[in-house]
Amino acid sequence: MAALMSIVALSIDALLPALPEIGEYLSSVNETExxxxxxxxxxxxxxxxxxxxxxxxxxxxxxxxxLVLACL
Known part of the structure; x- marks a missing residue:
């Protein structure tokens, strides 16, 4: 259960530094997008x-x- 809960923190921590690159990939016009x-x-x-x-x-x-892991 602790490993599953840590995935939430890991996803946020991985997303924040990569936010500008993700925006370029998605061709977003504004940084607030x-x-x-x-x-x-x-x-x-x-x-x-x-x-x-x-x-x-x-x-x-x-x-x-x-069930959730089987759906992935």
Missing amino acids: NQKLITAIFLGLGFGQLVFGPLSDSFGRKPMVY
Whole structure:
């Protein structure tokens, strides 16, 4: 579980230094467009908790982790 939680911090730490290069790849006009990627990551994390939180409460954490890893 700790390894799964560290993926969140790793994704943010990997995204921030690469933000200008990602913006060039996506051909964004303004640097504030690049910051929407950070918002998208946090929205995805929040949506994932809303969906898988109640499921993990009813089925348990371990089966939900296996389900998500099988979908990847």
